[in-house]
Amino acid sequence: MAIVEVTVIPLGTGNTSLSSFVAGCLGILEKSKGIQFQLTPMGTIIEGELEQVMNLVQQMHEQPFAAGADRVNTIIRIDDRRDKKSTMEGKVASVEEKLIKPGGTD
Amino acid sequence: MAIVEVTVIPLGTGNTSLSSFVAGCLGILEKSKGIQFQLTPMGTIIEGELEQVMNLVQQMHEQPFAAGADRVNTIIRIDDRRDKKSTMEGKVASVEEKLIKPGGTD
Amino acid sequence: MAIVEVTVIPLGTGNTSLSSFVAGCLGILEKSKGIQFQLTPMGTIIEGELEQVMNLVQQMHEQPFAAGADRVNTIIRIDDRRDKKSTMEGKVASVEEKLIKPGGTD
Amino acid sequence: MAIVEVTVIPLGTGNTSLSSFVAGCLGILEKSKGIQFQLTPMGTIIEGELEQVMNLVQQMHEQPFAAGADRVNTIIRIDDRRDKKSTMEGKVASVEEKLIKPGGTD
Numbered sequence: 001m002a003i004v005e006v007t008v009i010p011l012g013t014g015n016t017s018l019s020s021f022v023a024g025c026l027g028i029l030e031k032s033k034g035i036q037f038q039l040t041p042m043g044t045i046i047e048g049e050l051e052q053v054m055n056l057v058q059q060m061h062e063q064p065f066a067a068g069a070d071r072v073n074t075i076i077r078i079d080d081r082r083d084k085k086s087t088m089e090g091k092v093a094s095v096e097e098k099l100i101k102p103g104g105t106d
Numbered sequence: 107m108a109i110v111e112v113t114v115i116p117l118g119t120g121n122t123s124l125s126s127f128v129a130g131c132l133g134i135l136e137k138s139k140g141i142q143f144q145l146t147p148m149g150t151i152i153e154g155e156l157e158q159v160m161n162l163v164q165q166m167h168e169q170p171f172a173a174g175a176d177r178v179n180t181i182i183r184i185d186d187r188r189d190k191k192s193t194m195e196g197k198v199a200s201v202e203e204k205l206i207k208p209g210g211t212d
Numbered sequence: 213m214a215i216v217e218v219t220v221i222p223l224g225t226g227n228t229s230l231s232s233f234v235a236g237c238l239g240i241l242e243k244s245k246g247i248q249f250q251l252t253p254m255g256t257i258i259e260g261e262l263e264q265v266m267n268l269v270q271q272m273h274e275q276p277f278a279a280g281a282d283r284v285n286t287i288i289r290i291d292d293r294r295d296k297k298s299t300m301e302g303k304v305a306s307v308e309e310k311l312i313k314p315g316g317t318d
Numbered sequence: 319m320a321i322v323e324v325t326v327i328p329l330g331t332g333n334t335s336l337s338s339f340v341a342g343c344l345g346i347l348e349k350s351k352g353i354q355f356q357l358t359p360m361g362t363i364i365e366g367e368l369e370q371v372m373n374l375v376q377q378m379h380e381q382p383f384a385a386g387a388d389r390v391n392t393i394i395r396i397d398d399r400r401d402k403k404s405t406m407e408g409k410v411a412s413v414e415e416k417l418i419k420p421g422g423t424d
Contacts, residue, residue: 005148007183009327009391016189016330016389019197023204030205039201040146041153041194042111042183051270058266061290070295071334073327075393076288077113077148077181078273083122083282088147091125095145098129099136115221115285122224122283160376164369167396176401177228179221181287182394184379189388217360219395228401231409235416242417251413252358253365253406254323254395287395289325289360295334300359303337307357310341311348 002050002080003088006057007043010069024067025060032056036088043075047088050080108156108186109194112163113149116175130173131166138162142194149181153194156186214262214292215300218269219255222281236279237272244268248300255287259300262292320368320398321406324375325361328387342385343378350374354406361393365406368398 008025010018026044029037035048035056044060046053061074079086116127132150135143141154141162150166152159167180185192220237222230238256241249247260247268256272258265273286291298328339344362347355353366353374362378364371379392397404 012334014332118228
């Protein structure tokens, strides 16, 4: 299981708004089983088996071309931890726990 | 107002867990006025006046050094839109609206 | 043909030097036909057919695990332009040409 | 001394070609003393004192707005190593050395 953030950016579209492209990309994830995902203001974070997630990410990258774009920049960040199970929820909880009980960090 | 995602990664720490470093970085944001921020499983997203946010990001980058790290990789993504006011909440809402009413994208 | 930058970062290795991991990743590219690549101080840039490049990138991501790492962060940026052929060499040349003959930009 | 990669991406320009914007950003670096930089097919890599480099990066981010863009996405990656002096040239040389004498990695 890996956690992957993806941001798909169509270029040269002539419109500063990109939300309809992002919605198209999310449509791909909504149809997929075996993954969790969350939309953030800067991209989409997906949790699942790495090979499946990377396959979905490549489908998301194709989406703006299908919607008319001629150039797409896609940024992918993989966080893959294999010494223990890592989840989107667990990662955030682990940080928040240390904020509530200060002293752990400094 | 810009929206900025930052991920601070200490290297060579000998420990695969980084949550205490992340908590230290968030401590800097909690003390700051005039910004909004949210923790995600892949980083921290900050909304505010660009110069102030970049100043905070540079303080966050220093945090792992203060906590003992010798090498830090920091990834920053700025989304800066000046033709209309853009907010973290507004960006997500704009995509979700298009998901509820399909047709805009495909 | 797409141009893809990849940076593979093993975490928690206990050593701030990562060059041996990078060399291992490059070994994968040196054995591959049909692609061009160049090493930069911040990653590796690969030019080739997108599906093949993404397959190689995923092999590169596995390399530090094979070499003993327990957590790997990999950053991938795809620049995919389909209205004209784009190459690593052509992109740099296009910018340099505009530097020599100023006026094009402003 | 830190090594910083920056990619400045104007959005909604109506033109898939971005090289004139990139040339404008490089003009800022060409006038600056105390830094080294190199253009790659995926961005610009700058070596220098971190505070100075981040100041230049923020000037580069402003450049497309001055040239007419209404939205700019800028990606910045800082590699900051403080246990030994790290240079752009030294990082690449360190990897290449391990490629010539295999055995170090695997």
